[in-house]
Amino acid sequence: MPGSGRQTSRPAAGPGGRSDGRSDGVDGAATGPSGRPATRPTSRDVAQLAGVSQSTVSLVLAGKWTGRVSPGTAEAVHEAAARLGYRPNQAARSLRLGRTRTVLLVLPTLSSPFFGALYTGAARVAAGHGFRIVVYPWPDGAGPADNPFAAPHEAIDGILASSMAVEALSEFRGTPVVMLDSDPAGAAPTVDFDVADGMRRVAGHVLGLGHRHVGHVAADVDEWTFRSRGRALAAAVEATPGGRLSRVTAAIDVAAARRAAGGLLRRPDRPTVLVCDDDQLAAGAYKAARELGLDVPAGLSITGFDDVLLATALEPELTTVRLPAEELGAAGMATLLEMLEGGAPRSRSLPGELVVRGSTAPPP
Amino acid sequence: MPGSGRQTSRPAAGPGGRSDGRSDGVDGAATGPSGRPATRPTSRDVAQLAGVSQSTVSLVLAGKWTGRVSPGTAEAVHEAAARLGYRPNQAARSLRLGRTRTVLLVLPTLSSPFFGALYTGAARVAAGHGFRIVVYPWPDGAGPADNPFAAPHEAIDGILASSMAVEALSEFRGTPVVMLDSDPAGAAPTVDFDVADGMRRVAGHVLGLGHRHVGHVAADVDEWTFRSRGRALAAAVEATPGGRLSRVTAAIDVAAARRAAGGLLRRPDRPTVLVCDDDQLAAGAYKAARELGLDVPAGLSITGFDDVLLATALEPELTTVRLPAEELGAAGMATLLEMLEGGAPRSRSLPGELVVRGSTAPPP
DNA sequence: CTGGATCCGTCATACGTATTACTTGGTGCG
DNA sequence: CGCACCAAGTAATACGTATGACGGATCCAG
The missing domain is CATH 3.40.50.2300 (Response regulator)
Structure with a gap:
């Protein structure tokens, strides 16, 4: 919803256009209890504040402006963005680029510390690259039909999969995949424990x-x-x-x-x-x-x-x-992100560590 | 893999077939079996196949077409969509609607079966409503600055938060919140155990x-x-x-x-x-x-x-x-989704169950 | 003085969807 | 017959971003 000063416009509907009093039911929750206008600033708002065009903002913030924008202008843009607390709208970005910066993490279950730690490692690496993780619990042996979870088909760039036959992922044809702790002889690159x-x-x-x-x-x-x-x-x-x-x-x-x-x-x-x-x-x-x-x-x-x-x-x-489950997740995510950036697939093996405690002794 | 009790799995390299050297992607096909380009079908593709306009497709698939589209046309649209395997592009949808169908789940850790089960319950309910969950691990007592995970500010409709001061969520002012298993006297609606x-x-x-x-x-x-x-x-x-x-x-x-x-x-x-x-x-x-x-x-x-x-x-x-951690997650998500659809916030308490095993007996 | 070449930017557009305003062919009705 | 009205759709548009195609200065060589 357009809240603040936008000048481009030429609204087809005149001044009376915003009188819709919909009570359709799918509305709600647009304004929080705090009653703030709460419209997030857009790149156009930043542009206006910095006195440049929206495209310049986009160029500067993308970081690829050398030779196209003067350093002074770039700085002005950065400052304006910071002042407004501008964060790019991910939906628009995804729509434009066709990439979502989202990775699907397929796990048999999260009700186990092992997989929880795996997630944690993967999430840490993903966050560092501006990627988001959506977890897709896939109980062992379940076919796609049995699965109570809907796969967010539309919105992923890659898959990090644990414990699942690659064939079961056929739904995602063409999507880069890294397998975790599974047979390294398989078709997809693998990160596993030795x-x-x-x-x-x-x-x-x-x-x-x-x-x-x-x-x-x-x-x-x-x-x-x-x-x-x-x-x-x-x-x-x-x-x-x-x-x-x-x-x-x-x-x-x-x-x-x-x-x-x-x-x-x-x-x-x-x-x-x-x-x-x-x-x-x-x-x-x-x-x-x-x-x-x-x-x-x-x-x-x-x-x-x-x-x-x-x-x-x-x-x-x-x-x-x-x-080290957390390292497995981290290494797997790192490998996947490398692939997403055009790198060659590369499998790895992580060593385990023997922890000697009190349950072993010489034979009687 | 540990503790998962996995049943099915077979070597990914099946008998014959997959002998090509490619290793990225689930299956290398750039074009489907029918020779179509690999781009996902859009609502316009569906429209063309059904012989109607894109707006009609959108209306029909949104389900609110009564009185605007004839049943016959609606059926044709559905059939065309099914034949193409059409799935709406979430990015475009989000951009248009300003809602993302994504919920942030804040947990102290996933390395615990309890929170894993909580996630599972929440995810089940969310999937049933077409929502996606992004997990945001937030260790107890950590401030926003300490957190190694970047919050996906832009892309959430609501928050389900466990064991975290509501104030710490100030970053998300105006976003509906449901607290899990925390002090019911707080400001946000709460689902907890009794x-x-x-x-x-x-x-x-x-x-x-x-x-x-x-x-x-x-x-x-x-x-x-x-x-x-x-x-x-x-x-x-x-x-x-x-x-x-x-x-x-x-x-x-x-x-x-x-x-x-x-x-x-x-x-x-x-x-x-x-x-x-x-x-x-x-x-x-x-x-x-x-x-x-x-x-x-x-x-x-x-x-x-x-x-x-x-x-x-x-x-x-x-x-x-x-x-019942899973039920806690499910109930919390249900409550949050109700709020997102305009319902009034409603707190709940879930009963626990005494499980008598072998560690209790009359005093000596 | 003039015709490039170099800077520094802006314009316009497309991504795919939801929705509002509009069109069109038919029908009832006075 | 003329007019309103309805059913059944369609055209147009905006959401916010990234980017290729353009444009106006300024400068330099000839």
Whole structure:
């Protein structure tokens, strides 16, 4: 709504044109409780104050005015903009440029500290580049039709996707994509954790403590990251003289892990350490150990993976691998923004860090 | 990826096909299967296909065409739109209407399942109304200057804010605001949990088990929700003959809670139950109990508040109050959308549910 | 003195939509 | 028959920005 002095005009409707008293229902909320006029200043307002044309304002603020505008004029424009607190209207910008400075972040869920941290890292980088993030929760296994969230098709420049088949994104044909922590062999550039390296560190730690019979409580999820963890552990154990691996699988769930780990521990020749694919699985392993009267770590060592909040709430605290989720988000967003600016896609891997706490000790 | 319980996933490189070297974009197609240019169809394209004018398309798709367009024409428009897969350009819409269908969600952090769930509920409701959510992480106590995230000033219709002084939002003067789980006495409409009621349920439960000396492990955070919990607990205990309350405070942190609870338990006349303001505090109480050789629940009962993942990972599982975070987000968003459509602000309170698990028993 | 060349800017326009004012062909009615 | 009126649409416009096409000085060489 035109509130302040604009002179261009030539309103087709005469002086009486603004008498509309619509009560249609889709109005409302235009003026806040404070009753201020509240029309945001436009580039034309800035132009008027600086005594130049709107196009000059646009040129100056875009920063590409060398050789077209004198330094003095440029300064005047900047000053006027600052005085009015001018912020460009994003809608107009998007309409003109065809780009929205918005990135879609696809996550299986936000109800997990891991993905929350991932978001935080991505948002920090995005904000630094003037980009906005819209989160698109996409539960695992859900098809586009099952999804309770409408995808904002129209308004994105790129996609940062975690845990989702690239094919499911077919709706966004032609949109640059960076995948997070998924199979690097896929079509899209990927930023992931070097989980194989992380698992090698775990293996090195427990084998170094003297363990030889290693129990692996694996996640019952057919995903690249877990397959990779399993392979790395198996390789490390096999490479050790006397090394031996027993594996059970469980859904990522405390109760399921307890049952699976219990089965493993009840075998006559039970392993002396349980390497778990995930901290939640480790929590289940704790429960199984307690059930069987095994002391951790004296009677049984346990390790996790991820280092979520849970890890330090357990007693004793859990030896695990810290995956820097926030850095993953940040690196992924940085990669995507590079692509959006015409750079070549570039995949990366982030190292995990072994955090040794109280749940591991030499075998009994 | 951690803790997500993912089911579906397959190697992105399918059998055959995707052997081209391109790696940017979901699918490299510059033109669709029909050979059309890659630009998204506009309302004019729809108009041309339907044999009508652009304004007719707009009228029909807006749904308010009764008496202005014949049913037959309307159907033709709908069909053409469907055939082209037309989606209105949001930027143009926003520019024209001055509204963005975007809501800012202010949260202290997303690295917590609670706020993640809150987001999920809010997003579900927003998506149902064609609104988009932009998350604005605002750590508690941070001023606007400290904030590493740039606020997208230009592009929001309303604000849903959790745990933040309304005054800190002064930047957004005139924008409708709904506060979540904060002091209902404030200026803005509020949706919160009836934590007083929840705490009364906890008190009723433990007092009903026969406990009389109640220890309160309170959060050392001066926030409405915690003050309210404390008052409700005190009132319930005082109203019970023989009831007695001992209180310690601790930062919301497992280690701090352990120290505080330990102090309480080492007193000569120690309480027989620890009512904790929060599940994390309860986790600390477990550790203190174990340290002192107290069995839970036989020697000491413990209760939490919030019912986060942690609650069932503890051994024994924690008796606590489930706060439906997702519903909070949904109710808050619903309230905000009502306001945006001109409705009167309306505050609400959501009840919590007592979840009795294994950590409470009659006093020894 | 004149015809470029160089500066420093402005004009006009398009992006895609929603909406208001207007047109047009038909119809009822006095 | 003439006029108003209705149904069914269409033309025109504005939202605020970015940018390519233009324009008026000023200066310099010939």
